Amino acid sequence: MPPPDALGQVLLALTAVVVVGRLLGRVFRAIGQPAVIGEVVGGIVLGPSLLGLIAPDLSQFILPPTVAPFLGVIAQLGVILYMFLVGVELNPGLLRGQVRATIAIAHTSIAVPFALGAALALYLYPRFASSEVPFTNFALFLGIAMSITAFPVLARILSERGMMMTRLGALALTCAAIGDVTAWCLLAFVVGVVQARIGNALLVAALTLVFIGVMFLAVRPVFARLSAASGEGPPTQGTIAIVLVSMLIAALTTHAIGVHAIFGAFLLGAVIPHESALARSLKLGLHDLVTILLLPAFFAFTGMRTQIGLVSGIYEWSICGLIVLVATAGKFGGTSAAARLTGLGWRDAAGLGVLMNTRGLMELIVLNVGLDLGVLSPTLFTMLVVMALVTTVATTPILQRLVPAPAR
Numbered sequence: 001m002p003p004p005d006a007l008g009q010v011l012l013a014l015t016a017v018v019v020v021g022r023l024l025g026r027v028f029r030a031i032g033q034p035a036v037i038g039e040v041v042g043g044i045v046l047g048p049s050l051l052g053l054i055a056p057d058l059s060q061f062i063l064p065p066t067v068a069p070f071l072g073v074i075a076q077l078g079v080i081l082y083m084f085l086v087g088v089e090l091n092p093g094l095l096r097g098q099v100r101a102t103i104a105i106a107h108t109s110i111a112v113p114f115a116l117g118a119a120l121a122l123y124l125y126p127r128f129a130s131s132e133v134p135f136t137n138f139a140l141f142l143g144i145a146m147s148i149t150a151f152p153v154l155a156r157i158l159s160e161r162g163m164m165m166t167r168l169g170a171l172a173l174t175c176a177a178i179g180d181v182t183a184w185c186l187l188a189f190v191v192g193v194v195q196a197r198i199g200n201a202l203l204v205a206a207l208t209l210v211f212i213g214v215m216f217l218a219v220r221p222v223f224a225r226l227s228a229a230s231g232e233g234p235p236t237q238g239t240i241a242i243v244l245v246s247m248l249i250a251a252l253t254t255h256a257i258g259v260h261a262i263f264g265a266f267l268l269g270a271v272i273p274h275e276s277a278l279a280r281s282l283k284l285g286l287h288d289l290v291t292i293l294l295l296p297a298f299f300a301f302t303g304m305r306t307q308i309g310l311v312s313g314i315y316e317w318s319i320c321g322l323i324v325l326v327a328t329a330g331k332f333g334g335t336s337a338a339a340r341l342t343g344l345g346w347r348d349a350a351g352l353g354v355l356m357n358t359r360g361l362m363e364l365i366v367l368n369v370g371l372d373l374g375v376l377s378p379t380l381f382t383m384l385v386v387m388a389l390v391t392t393v394a395t396t397p398i399l400q401r402l403v404p405a406p407a408r
Helices: 006-030 035-046 056-062 065-089 099-128 135-147 151-160 167-194 198-230 237-257 261-270 277-303 314-341 346-356 360-372 378-393 395-402
Strands: none
Touching: 006 035, 006 056, 006 065, 006 277, 035 151, 035 277, 035 378, 065 151, 065 237, 065 261, 065 277, 099 135, 099 167, 099 314, 099 378, 135 167, 135 314, 135 360, 151 167, 151 261, 151 277, 151 346, 151 395, 167 198, 167 261, 167 346, 167 360, 198 237, 198 261, 198 277, 237 261, 237 277, 314 346, 314 378, 346 395, 360 378, 378 395
């Protein structure tokens, strides 16, 4: 059990992040950004990057280092539940006949930025890497950092713009899911290279494919029958319990495999018939609790580990700009080109490229792995966080000009 004062610290931290996140969400919504960007920035504001510099005592009072482990658990649970709801809302029917195109777009959106990131490593390695870090490890990690799409943030942007049920929204979510599963497998491979355990990475990829097959071939029919048995009336508490326990087991399984737990939760949600009374009940019962209370904890937790002050001087900020440019060229260019080649119109292709360029703070999972292994320096780590924020903030204003939001 936590120490006696830990509960009070966690409650104070949660109160602060929810209030600041909601206030900043209103500010960002007023200037045309989705409210989720305010929650992301709120985590940075309360952390060492802003409040920690202006009022360090207040920052320590609101978010002391001792609260991080407890806040981290709440944050991860919030992300898992949110991605489960995203899976529940996903309409696979919108992608009927597009499976090959989706896989091609998703993997191109990984391969092109990965290659550009590895090429950029040639310039960054002698300037921001330790001589103890092999260039191969550095280049592989930089490639992974350029390849990530922020799945939860992308889902929030689509939800707030009313695009979750559109063809483009479903395509973006599915491409992000496929691409990020591939990216997590690549991350496992890269960690295996760094730690000289390449065989583990191949095992992760094989087990992930087996898990996906089991979910769609064995688990999906079970939940189809469970939804049909519930009829159009509200599901019983027993049915809800079965669903939530199954979600936790799926998340635990992908976590044990070596792929992030959110993908297990997302896949479990995706196999539940999205038009069923069960799906509607889950969305109604969980959505507000998760998005208002739990998900901001994730952004606060990641904000605690971000120190923007490490980047200083014109040269370092120009390097930061170069990283943003290369990341955008790879993700936007690779995605939109592949989408055009698979038959999408240029507006939808460009819109998909903009959506896939959303990275957000989910990338911190990858960046923290590189930082913990000593592959990324603290300065380069911060530059990559700035890149993730810039590409995410740029998503909505560009998307508004390319693809108008559907009428609600």
